[in-house]
Amino acid sequence: MILERIIILISIVVSYFLQTSVDFFRLGEIKPDFILILTIYFALQRGSFAGLWVGFLGGLLQDINLGGIAAIQSDATSYYIGTHALPKTLIGYFVGKASREIHRDGIIVIFFVHLVAGILKGLVTFFEVAMFHSSVNAEAIATIVIPEAVYTAILSIFWFRILSWAIPQPELPSGMRKL
Numbered sequence: 001m002i003l004e005r006i007i008i009l010i011s012i013v014v015s016y017f018l019q020t021s022v023d024f025f026r027l028g029e030i031k032p033d034f035i036l037i038l039t040i041y042f043a044l045q046r047g048s049f050a051g052l053w054v055g056f057l058g059g060l061l062q063d064i065n066l067g068g069i070a071a072i073q074s075d076a077t078s079y080y081i082g083t084h085a086l087p088k089t090l091i092g093y094f095v096g097k098a099s100r101e102i103h104r105d106g107i108i109v110i111f112f113v114h115l116v117a118g119i120l121k122g123l124v125t126f127f128e129v130a131m132f133h134s135s136v137n138a139e140a141i142a143t144i145v146i147p148e149a150v151y152t153a154i155l156s157i158f159w160f161r162i163l164s165w166a167i168p169q170p171e172l173p174s175g176m177r178k179l
Contacts, residue, residue, distance in 0.1 A: 007167055011038055012058050020065065025155065029144070032152040033118065034159065035062055035084075039092040040117055041163045044104045048096025055092030059085030087124040091117045107157050114156040118149025 015034040018025070025032050035058035043051025062084040095117060103109050122145030130136045 004168075008042070008054065011163070011167055012054065012061065015058060016061050016065075019062070027151060030147045030151050032155045033121070033148065035059065036088060036091065036118060036121060036152060037114065037156045037159050038163065039088050040095050040114060040156070041160060041167075043092045043096035044099045044102060044113070045164075045167075045169060046096075047099060048093045051092030051096035051099075052089055053092070055088035055090075056085050059088035083125055083128060086128060087121040090124065091121055110157055110160050111153045114153035115149055118152045119145060122146070122149060 012035070015038040019031065019034040035055075039051055039055035039058060042054040060081075063081045095113065102113065122141065126136060126141060126145065
């Protein structure tokens with residue numbers, strides 16, 4: 001139980017490091033969302049509660065360090081705690097709820113789950129910033145949200161295989177079978 005939680009914590013830190021510090025995966029201004037991939041992985045493999053907490057902790061870690069959203073009109077950066085945590089928490093919960101209905105190992109399914117989740121994450125973040133913080137430019141949806149969602153969905157296919165190798169699956173209680 002403790003080893004499992006340590007592995008989860010290490011996977012959050014590694015995903016956070018890949019997202020914030022490694023520019024190898026950057027394509028222009030677009031970077032994949034490794035924390036979102038990890039959130040969806042845990043939501044699909046372990047359910048809504050695990051997806052919710054991994055999404056919240058990963059998003060909060062991202063908000064604490066990278067919560068700045070550059071203002072379109074000026075060079076100022078404002079920091080908003082919760083901007084990344086809220087969408088990732090919601091996505092982790094809802095993907096976890098739908099995980100019984102989803103074939104978890106299908107490449108096309110993994111791609112489309114990440115594509116839809118990435119677009120929804122971007123839209124929730126966009127509207128959250130627009131409603132509570134400042135005005136934002138609507139063209140950010142076409143220039144940032146959709147390309148980031150597509151790029152994250154493509155990388156998720158490979159990253160899911162690495163995660164399934166690195167993170168052991170929980171053992172089911174006796175009498176239960178894997179779906």
